[in-house]
Amino acid sequence: MKLTVKLVSLFAVLSFVACKEASKKEAAKSTVTQTEKSEYQIPDSWIEKRVTSASNRLNATEAGKVLWGAMEAHGGLKKWYANGYLSFRFNYQPLNGKGIRDSYQTIDTWSNKARHNSITDKNDIFGWDGNEAWIKAKDSTSFEYDTKFWALTPIYFSGQPFVFDGKGVNLELLPQVEFKGALQNVVKVTYDKGVGSAPDDYYIMYINAETNLVDAFKYIVSYPEYFPEGGHAPEKITVTQETTTVNGIVFAKGFKTYWSKPEEENGLGEYITKIDVSDISFSNKVPENYFSKPNGAEVLK
Template sequence: MKIKTPYKLLGLFLVLSFVACKETSKKETEKVVEIPVSKTGYDIPDAWIEKRVASANKRLNATEAGQVLWNAMEAHGGLDKWYGNGYFSLHFDYKPLNGKGIRDSYQTINTWSNQARHNSITDPTSIYGWDGEEAWIKAKDSTSFTYDTEFWALTPLYFSGQPFVLDGQGVNLELLPEIEFQGATQKVVKATYDAGVGSAPDDYYILYINAKTNLVDAFKYIVSYPKYFPDGGHAPEKITVTQGTTTVDGIVFATGFKTYWSTDDKDGLGEYITKIDVSDISFSPTVEDNFFSKPEGAEVLNK
C-alpha cells in the first residue's frame, strides 16, 4: 500500500495539471479569437472644414445680424472646433413638468452631416436614429419611446448645438433691437429658413446673445412640423433659457435649460413648462461601423 500511494498522488497531480492546462489553453484561446468591434473614423479632411468655416465666415460677416451670430460662434469655441472635434455625444433629459412626453436618451450626432442615433436610458437596447435619409427605430415594444422619434432624432441638436446649427445655407438672419433680459443686455438675432430647407422650414429661432460675453443666454422658437400641423400653423412660441455652462474640448455648452411659454411680460417668461438636463457631453474620433445606419430588424419610419 505504501508503494502505490505515491503513484496515486502522482496520477492525481497529473490530472489536476492537465485540467489546469486545459483551462489555461481555453482562456488563451478565448483571448485569441476575441473579435474587436470595427470602428469608423471621423474622416472629415481639414481642408473641407476650413472651406466650410471660411464660407460661413464670409457669408455671416456680410451683414450685421451675421456678425453677431459669428461672434457668438467664436465665443462658444469656434465653428472649426465644432466640426473638427468628431462625433458629438450627450445625455439629453427633457422633462415636461406635467409629466407627459418625457424624452430621455443618450445620443451621438455626426455634426458634419446631421446624422443621429439615440439609446433609451431606461432600456439601452431600444434605439432609434436618422441616417441622413431614413428615420428608423428598433425597440422592445411601443412603450419604449412614447413620442415621435422621427421628429426628435435631431431636435436636441437645435438646443445644445446653438449657435452653430445656424451656419448653413438657406438660413436667413435678421437683427432685432437689443433688449434687457434677466439683468443683461442682449443682442437679438432672428433666424428663419428658405422654403424646403429641413423638415420644418416654417420654424424660426430668436437668439438672445449676451452683449458682454457673446454667449447664447436664451432663445425663442416655434414648432411648425408639418406632421403635427398638416394644414399649416405652429405651436405657441416658447422661450428656452440656459442654465449653467461647461466647456468640452473647447466648446461651451449649456448644462441645462428651462423652457417657458413666451409672453409679452417682463423678460417674456410665462409659465415654466419644461426642465432639461444635459450631461455626459463628449466628442469622439470614432464610432462603430454603420453606427447611424438602420440596424437589422429596425423599422423605417419615413416611408
C-alpha cells in the first residue's frame, strides 16, 4: 500500500514537472513567435525589385542620374532599406527660442511609418502608422507643436537623398552653382498632386559635383493646415554640417538653416535654426505593433 502511495505521489510529481516544462516551452515558443513578428521582414527579393525599379527610373533622366549618384555616394539605396529600422535623435532649435522640437524617433524607411518619444519623458509619444497620426501624452505641454506634421518631417532632412526614390516624385536638373567654394549639381524635387500631406512642397538639392554628397538643400513648407488658402512659407536653405557613417550610410550630424537670399553670398540670409542629429542607429527589430496607435492614444484628424 505504501509503495502504491509512493508511486502515485511520484507520478503526480513527474506529471507536474512535465506540465511545468511544457508550459515553459509554450511560453518560450510564444516569445519567439512574438519576436519573429517584430523583425524587419522585408524579403531581399522585394528590396532588390524596389532598388532595380528606382535605378531604372532614375537613370533614364539626367536629373535622375545625379540623384542616383548621390544615393550611391551616401551608401546605396539597397543598404538603406536592408539595414532595417532607422532611429535617431533630432533636435530642432530655432535661434529665437520658439518652436524647439526635440525627440528620439524610429522610422520604418520601407513604408514611412514613424514613432517619436519625448527626450524629457519617454512615456510621451506620437507617431504615424501609415494611415493615421496619433499622440499619447500627459498634457498639451508635452509637445507644443504640430506632431502630425512633424512625424515624418525629420526624415526628409536626415534621409536625403534616399527619400526621393519613390513614384510621384518629379526631378528637374537645374544649372550648376558654386556653393561655399565647391561646384554643385542642382536637382529640384517636386511631387505629383495628392502625394503626401503637402504636395506643393519642393526641395532643391545641392549635390557636390566631386563627392556626390548632399551639401545643402533649399525647401519650402506648404502644409495645408498652415496655409489653408494656399501659398507657402518663405524659402529656406539648410546646410549639412559634419557627416558620420552608420552601417555604411552617410548621415549629417547636424544642419544649419538660413533664410534663402539669392542676393547674399552663397544665397545664405539670416541664420535661423540649428539642428543636431545624434544617436543614429539601425535595427532589424522593434516591438510588435510599434508604430500602431497604443491604448489610450488620440488619433489626430
